[in-house]
Amino acid sequence: IMSFVMLTMIFIMLPRASVSAKRILEVLETKESIVDGKGNIKETSQTGEIEFRNVSFKYPDSEDSEYILQDISFTAKKGETVAIIGSTGSGKTSLINLIPRFYDVTEGEVLVNGVNVKEYKQKELNNILGYVQQKAALFTGNILSNVAFGDNGKGNYSEEDVISAVEIAQGAEFVEKMPDTYKSAISQGGKNVSGGQKQRLSIARAICRKPQIYIFDDSFSALDYKTDRKLRSVLKKETTDATNLIVAQRIGTIIDADKIIVLEEGQIVGMGTHKELLENCKVYQEIALSQLSKEELASA
Template identity: 65%
Template sequence: MLRIFKNFRKQEVVLALFSVVFVVAQVWLELKLPDYMREITSLITTQDSAMHDILIAGGKMLLCAFGSLLVTVLVAVCASRIASNFSAIVRGKLFDKVQSFSMEEIGRFSTASLITRSTNDVTQVQMLIVMGLSIMLRAPIMAVMAILKIVDKSWQWTLSTGVAVVVLLIVVIICVSLCMPKFKRLQSLTDDINQVTRENLTGLNVVRAYNAEAYQEEKFEKVNKDLTDTHWFTSKTMAFMMPTIMMIMNGLSLAIYWIGAVLINDAQDMQEKFTLFSDMVVFSSYAMQVVMSFMMLVMIFIMLPRASVAAKRILEVLDTEPSIEDGTRDTFPVMKDGEVEFKDVSFKYPDAEEYVLEHISFSAKKGETIAFIGATGCGKSTAINLIPRFYDATEGEVFVDGVNVKEYTQEALHNKIGYVSQKAILFSGTIADNVAYGENGKAPATQDDIAMAVKVAQASEFVEKKDQGYDGYVAQGGSNFSGGQKQRLSIARAIARQPEILIFDDSFSALDYKTDRILREALRKECKDATKIIVAQRIGTIRDADKIIVLDDGQIAGMGTHDELMKNCEVYQEIAYSQLSKEELA
């Protein structure tokens, strides 16, 4: 837990030191109040005292109260500043860390949990810092100073205060130990609720179309109930604790006044009675401060378990080293520009038993088009994801320009690649923002580059029809575009990078046959120097490729041109005949 506070910078440490000074001042001023109260009480009970003296003591008391108010505000300001700076730093670090993660780490933590850790968990620690600086510092200082002030007044009063504190601690320890395990569960239950809500929102259309609202509600109800029950349990316990503490405080007041009454009754002369009376008023005031301090500490103990679980979860993310280690090489051999080679590559997903790819070897020369085809789930996407290092090969090696991809810095490697994912992804902004997205180590794409890429991707027609053309608005996830339009804009984004290697992961599936053909022709013409690696389901999309790799259950079942495979690859023939007639294939 404490390790998370290493994220404080010098500025926050200085502010924390100021807070300590302010808290000491605050406590000192607050403890001065009973002293003035005693002075006023004794002035009132002294026969020849003047009104003027009472007013002076009262004025000083007021000044102390205002001073205490001022430093309390200052402590709160410092604490809030420290806590919000801390949150900003930690959130930033978490964001950077998550960005460096490979799909393996993201899968391990889960997206929902990473979101909770970056938001809710950070807020828990932030709240602890605010409360900690305002209360945790104040309470022990206040308790010690107040105890020192009362300890020598009367052993009966001190004993009753001691008993009250012990009873208070017993109540608190029982409540906190009952709640502790529940607090720990709260954070993981927040993950669950986040997960179900996300799933429901992203799949809302499907939920509606399948009348699955009741099923989704049931799923949500379950996690919601778990979370509510846990909150309910902790709230019930706390609901019992607070009135109990109030009862202890009131009981203590009663005890002090009762003991006081007996002591005053036993006193011999009037002066002694007055002194005892003023001591009693002052003592009860200090005693309340002592009990209040312990009560405040309790509040910290309530927050501590949850915040410490949150801090642990944040540190888990920050301590995780990405499984994809960055290489050091940022230059490429000129002679082999755009070459891709797989040498006996096998791959299995982390924690999976079975290999998804086995002994894959092939090479692609500059400007060539290499296509992957095969049944769904045979490992096509997995194979091409090894080129930009979304995962690393379990066995064997993947080369780009004759150098193992692991040797390059990821930035250099990605500068070389234009990747179009299976599911078209657009970001909120304008069309131009989406096409000119990211950096590629060269000058930013110009308006002409964007227009050219959009033209090659066969997207000019619908882009230019938009009122604002290239400045047309793209909603989050590209929800204001059709599936085919999204795919074309994603393709334009890859082309605008002018990469040496273009990777299309089933990126033509939402296009009609005509657009698919025209787009491929335009690609061949305009990106003739780029090595194109295409995953496709349709024979029509890949029949002109220089090399077609037929995958069957993670293994190469055939490799060659369309004509060669039609002669000697049974798996390919089956796919071909399932899609096209003999005449079309002739």
């Protein structure tokens, strides 16, 4: 009887295993669409600069007419803070993802330090960037290993580097209250810390790398307004030689940016400072008034 039971189970498991094997083979046999450039890029006078030149983008499997971004052109120079804001689905994250080459542009060029990103080897490009994604990711280990993750081409980081980065990211207060402080365990995915704590540790990881360009993809959303403002104030002092690119939903997060880019349906509908956009950009006015009162905007 047991033999027949096992035989029945094999007949049930075999089709499942076959389907799974086909899916695994599809992944293994897929050719990479992002191909490394020649690399060995020499330093230029445009260090820390990002430029978008007439960039249009659509996802590879979308229809011809479905452009996510259309004719995007702007420059973020060394030391500047450039913010990107827009409604949900306006293409903010898609735009940011073109810089580290998660996707390649359909038309136009993205340049980092005056060089097209397609000419970099991916490791070289990643070593220039400090990227904090929308969904904060932590790994099994401890706070030290998470913040010091990746060598950025500079070798391993010291404990002092990690402590300094966590302090700048406004995480020292909760880390030092943990049983083993900087050696406290982090579970898979960071499930044993809150959303705000997870975000601050992810920001600390980027700071620890000391990159030329910081990219924050809605990375302050889980922080309260007080912590958000304090973090950005300290971050601005510590990253005067670096370029900051911030994607945000909250006006308060980007109000002090040197340049704000307003996206609507994949197109730039406004570009300038907070005060300039309040005067001449209807989309920005609508976003601002939905979050702050007229009195708050007048005093900002």
